[in-house]
Amino acid sequence: MANRSYLYSLSNRPTSYADRPETISGVSEWNYDVPFMYRLLMSGDPQLCASLISDGLDDDEADEKVKLYAISSNFEPGFARVKRFIDIVRFLATQAPSPATPSTAPAAAPKALSLIDRIKSRLSSAAASKAPPAVAAPAATTPATGSTQLPGWLDETLAFLEAHRDTHLLLETVELDTMSESEEGPLRACVEQELARCQQAGAALDALPQDIAAAAQLLREAGATKQAAPLDAFFGLRFDDDCDSTRSRATEYPLGLQWSEVLYFGLFNRAEFEAAQRGDAAAA
Incomplete structure (x- = not known):
């Protein structure tokens, strides 16, 4: 089983x-990583909170459980940043490449023809006049963008998040953190480091110019070449159809445009949690 962020x-x-919350819904999960879009969504006042996935590690004693942490944030500020980010990425995805500069080199002077060359030329012209007319090949076209699917993924992202709006978001990284740590202090430090990355993602978006063309150009540069903080949060991102192609190694830092209500850990809301507790008590 893959270890995931949720x-x-x-x-x-x-x-x-x-x-437990009154309402809770799955939004996304990601194997072995925390994508950039998670961090941007979580950038609205992220704070440490209790994990809802587990109240301890598997081998903990009942009265000596390791306290596990997650990150909570306000939904609306992070979503506002995501919408602006999508506007900028959409602008990037619809930009045609710069046209090639036509050659301005002077034409070569015609070469003087010998008598034999003139005879060959007449024979060629006569043969050509008897041949059927040639069909012109269609002019080569350059697509406006290499991103054929990305605009659709951006639309799906907005529609999904609009349909799953709530007051808060919860980012769980406990599966990733326990790959390297098993004690409470180091596990908490892992979550604190991730919280800082969420803040950096928000600061990076806020640092882009208001002009969308200028913002798109700077975002493209920051994805390709590491910039000074806070723009270094964009480094490694791709803004094309390979934005999430971590399996093929086309990118190592996923954008994170895959959404689903159905996650490996489907968390109980308050009513479901209390019903399960009553059922456990009755069974005991």
Whole structure:
């Protein structure tokens, strides 16, 4: 089983494993990474909170459980940044490449023909006059963009997030963190580092110029060449159909445009959690 990051929309900031929201929905999950779009969504006042995936590690004693952390943020500020980011990426995806500069070299002077050359030329012209007319080949066209699918993915992203709006978001990285750590202090430090990356993603978006053409140009440059902070948060991103192609190694830093309500960990809301607790108590 792959270790994943998980993203949810929900109605509270959990203060404990049992502090369940009234409403909660899956938003996305990602194998072995936290995509940029998760971080941008989570950039609206991210704070440490309790994990809702687990109240401890598998081998913990019942009275000595490791406290596990997640990140909670306000939905609307992060979503506003995502919408602006999508506008800029869409602008990038619809830009035609610069046309080639026509050659301005002077034409070569015609070469003097010998008698034999003139005879050959007449024979060639006579043969050509008897041949059927040639069909002109269609002019070569250059697509406006190499991103045939990206605009559709951006549309799907906006539609999905609009349909799953809530007051808060929850980012769970416990599966990724436990790949390298098993104690409470280091596990908390992993989550704090991820929280800082969410803040950096928001700061990077805010640092782009208001003019969309200028913002798109700077975003393209920052994706390809590492810039000074906070723009370094964009480094490694691609803005074409390979934006999430981590399996093929076309990119190592996914944009993160895959969305689903159905996640490996489907978390209980308050009513479901309390019903499950009552069922466990009755079974005991």
